[in-house]
Amino acid sequence: MTEHLAATLPGLAPEAALAALRAAAAPYDAPCREVPGGLAVEIWGGEVRLALTGGAPALAVFAPDMRILFVLQDALGSVFEAAGCAPVWDRVDEGALAPGLALMRVVSVRQVSPGFRRVRLAGPEAARFGAQGLHFRLLLPPAGQPPEWPRIDAKGRTRWPEGAAALHRPVYTVRALDGAAGWIEFDIFVHEGGGATEWSAGVQAGAEVGVMGPGGGWVPAAGHVTLIGDETALPAIARILSLLPAGVQGSAHVAVAAEDLPDLPRPDGMALHRVEGRCALVPALEAVEVPAVDRFVWFAAEKRLAEAARKVLRARGLGKSEMMAAGYWAAEGEV
Template sequence: MTAPDLRPVDVLTVVTVADVTPSVRRVVLAGSADAVAAAGPTVNLLVPRVGDPDPRWPQVARDGRIVWPTGAHGIALRSYTARRQDPVAGEVEIDFVLHGDGPAAAWASAAVPGARLAVAGAGTLGERPAAQLLLVGDETALPAITRILGEADPATRGLALVEVADAAEEQPVPAPPGVTVRWLHRDGTPPGASSLLADAVAALEPFDGPEVFAWVGAESAAVRSIRADLRSRWGLGRAQHHAIGYWRLGREMGR
């Protein structure tokens, strides 16, 4: 029974599963309009164990805290970016990177229509409108980069640097005409062991003008290096950049 100050989490059901690249699986989930509207752009996913037909879902307090059931429950909390959400159709689209053997990658690898997961809370991407954009990320940040570019003003200019394993991992990324999407291939280097993103940013001349915003999402060490460059050499203040470690080497790739 749900206490008066708690509510159930929003449970979503898998509608379709598709492999868009060798390491990225796109899962479309269905739920109520309210649940879908609340599920993003950055959403807390409650991921059950593979094959668990009746997960012990937590509840949500009035202040947004997740209240976990006592004892073992087998639910993992992971933060992801919804690549697309459509409250009218009641759909949320999430891309899972299948590197590693963490709970989210395992769930996505086994996901079939009818499987369930839940959402509890959401956040923003941290982006801000600007005349010039620098977007930097690996495959875990590609849904966020795609959303940012899809919502950008058509007159926006800039560059998106995206690190992936190889050419087979490239995806269509619609962008304003003035924004170039540049792919960087690891070509056998393991995720998190490459300096491609930091080197690519270091090789750039800082954009001219005050209307510049940089957004960075990748492995934590790479993000720290790029953030330092943006603050020092580029001279970007707090309001001009958002840099977040999406995952850490040795841990499951998220987002």
């Protein structure tokens, strides 16, 4: 690990510092180990060490790159501010763009099928969106206004533009990229009332957007893989299928219109099925056969369907490391 930051936590009791760090690590299942005089937490490829000997509790943060380092600084600021103490850092890049934020230009928008628009963005940081995470947050400034981008403040926290300058921030999936040529592509499922749908209908080549990430999981690592999802998951399913190693067995099931589902490149052992309607996704999950070991089941769709899928997966005996069920959007009415 090459990058490093340090901070003190003035006025915070050692037990409170320990409890705050343990509680913050829990939702990520981040491994915690007791070390002489403190605690070490492994997270996002980096490590946070809390030292409780001597004066005020102190933090040492190690990360594989600057992006993860400053993401950790922001997250730890939030954790300890909630515990009543603002960390005092040895270094703050005040005024810099928020960690992980790349500014890119729109190259093209084209309708690739009746339900999907493909957007190509170009920028010098394109290559880093091809590893460590499949997804990113698209930052769209309000129409007709010069963009104001999130930046690091004096405390090392990310400050987002607010009010009339607030950004629209939907999450998308990298569908394809060429790091050497400096572009990424993503597919927007066109739906009524969508801010990104509306943006993609009117945006001109050359417009500047923010792209924050990557994050949100990678290709499942198992000998047998099942992928199930709705239209919003199709780009992720397509990308995962293209990245799975040759010998993997399993199947993909997508609830999407027939004309929106091309014959996706995939390993010979992966079958591809179209599912008729989103409501058939959970029954498809209930029916699919999965082996007892060396398996991964991946499900992404509307939030309530994902909740139902999680219950099915638990009832079928899959452990946390063998499954993912993610809500990709929230329907206001019926799914």
